[in-house]
Amino acid sequence: MSTIHWTENSTPQSARWHSENAAPVPRLTVVADDRTRADDAYRQACEGTALLWRGDFHNARQLMRAMGRRLDRKPPRPGTSPSESFHLHRRRSSHRARVLGKLLVLLDDDYTLTLRRAPDVRQACLEAYGPPQGRTAVSLRELLGVIGAHQWRLKGLVVPALGTRIHPHYGVFAPIRDEYVDLVAHAPLPPATRHSLATSTAFDLGTGTGVLAAVLAHRGIQHVVATDISPRALTCATENVRRLALTDRIEVSGPGLFPQGRADLVVCNPPWLPARPTGPVEQGVYDPDGTMLHGFLAGLSAHLRPGGEGWLILSDLAEHLGLRTRRQLLDAVRAARLRVVDKIDTKPRHPRAKDAADPLHTARRAETTSLWRLAPAP
Template sequence: MSTIHWTEGHTHRSARWHSENAAPLPQRIVVADDRTKAKDAYRQACEGTALLWQGDFHNARRLLRAMSRRIDRKPPRSTTSPSDAFHLHRRNSSHRARVLGKLLVLLDGDYTLALRRAPDVRQACREAYGPAKGPMAVSLRELLGVIGAHQWRVKGVEVPALGTRVHPHYGVFAPTRGEYVDLVAHAPLPPATRRSPATSTAFDLGTGTGVLAAVLARRGINRVVATDISPRALACARDNVRRLALTDRIEVSGPGLFPEGRADLIVCNPPWLPARPTSPIEQGVYDPDSTMLHSFLAGLPAHLRPGGEGWLILSDLAEHLGLRTRQQLLDTFQAARLRVADKIDVKPRHPRSKDVTDPLHTARSAETTSLWRLITTA
């Protein structure tokens, strides 16, 4: 971590700087409070100046919303293609994160937020950041995300396919889009798992919360190995496996993609869009150059038992955005010596697919999520 420095009156102060999206260290910091006007805060943030808030907590949230409205006042540029619309959307999102990330708050040595009317954020911060190590400055926007993640963790996300809730941790993609879970819950299992259920094995690659591993175990797979490259995801999956009383059926392993050995069924729900994530939570959506997708397909033949299947859960949103073609995907299957045994489709049910104000509405409204049942050709 780096250290930020600022002046209060004639006193020089410092604190550790933390940013989950790797925002650069603020080079100029001014103190802001309830007297700070939104237009001045927005101008300073656009110029690269960070504002360390020392006023009322709820006023800080109002200031953040006012700055956000000023960003929205800029009319969107017209685009000529879906891919242009996507890249413009990503640039706008990056600009928004950069400007709004300039409003900072200071967490004390035990993660106390010493602002008027501030909530107790200590537990939420311990869950997200680990043990406290002294005063730390973070953006208010990030802290609000930490608070929201703690609430999600406590409340959980209802998963109809399991008849219960799973509890996402900070930085782990939550299974709020239930259609992909339903695909795994209802697709016909490979014949090998039905012939020998007592010895059946499945891998869930990129398990996240562990939701798909739990679905497979509940469907009768005797042993499920769930992997992920993220330590946060591994901790989250272990927590949910324990909550669901499935520790005797599910082994959480990692960090890594493929575990050792072979399986009758290997499931992977990789990030759907080939683009660079800008924060930990975006790693569940964006994957540069589709690295995880290609790694899964390339490694599948070597890890499947005879008669086994690989299930790829993938949206075609990238195709509608002009980021990947269907032929490119099929060519990747062929290069990995894989054949499509079946494809099961479902239309999205999430609200954004019907939001006509979304800049990507045209592509989202045409989106289909598919479960590709892949078998080896060799």
């Protein structure tokens, strides 16, 4: 356990330090309140000094927004290539997270946030962090994410392909982009599966919230095994399966990638960009060296029944960003002794695809999301 130290009213203080992004303990922490000027807070944060907020909660949010505006004064530097633009964007985002992450709040022994006009964050923190372990300092930016995740967990997200809601948990990738869900909902099932739905089995690898496992069950697959390497995802998927009354059809298993046995259909929606995530939420987007993608391809043939297929749901955004080529993807498919049966494409419908101010707008505008139907090569 890491410990953060500061002095308040001439008295040395300490608390447990927690960061979901594994940010190091600040080397220096000072107390800040409603009298703290945004320019001073921004300068100290850029220098690496953390500010433990002891004023009004809403004023803390305003201060963080003011610090963000100061970060935005310098326009992003364009890259000479798509890959350089991506790495510059990631570097800028990382710097922004480091600076804004220096504004801290203190959670009491029961996760109470004792600031004026502060919301009750106890349940949200319990869901995200588990049982309290004493006074804990966290960044305000992270806490706001925890609060937002709690609201998603309560209200859920509508999934049109299911006609109902999925309830994401903190740190689990939420199905806010429904085009990939629709691909799984409408792609033709493998012939062997269509002819024997009553005995069909499917694997959903990297299930996250369990949304694709639920879609497969709604399509008539009798037994779906949903796996994930994340304990948070396994808990989330289990809860959603129970909410959807699909416990007799969907088995949540893990942590791991492939379960034991073989299936008629193996579905995998790996992170789309081969880059290093900076926190748990980004693990649904970034996959260093395409580890999950290559793991799926390498193990697919050994886990398919005769006549079965593997469905790889993948965006080509990495190709437009110069992070992976189409040839590299197809070479990996061939190296795994697989063949492409078909490829079904769709265009993204999320708002960022139309945001001309996005530094990666050119790549996002050209992006296509595909469902690759794969089978063992003869």
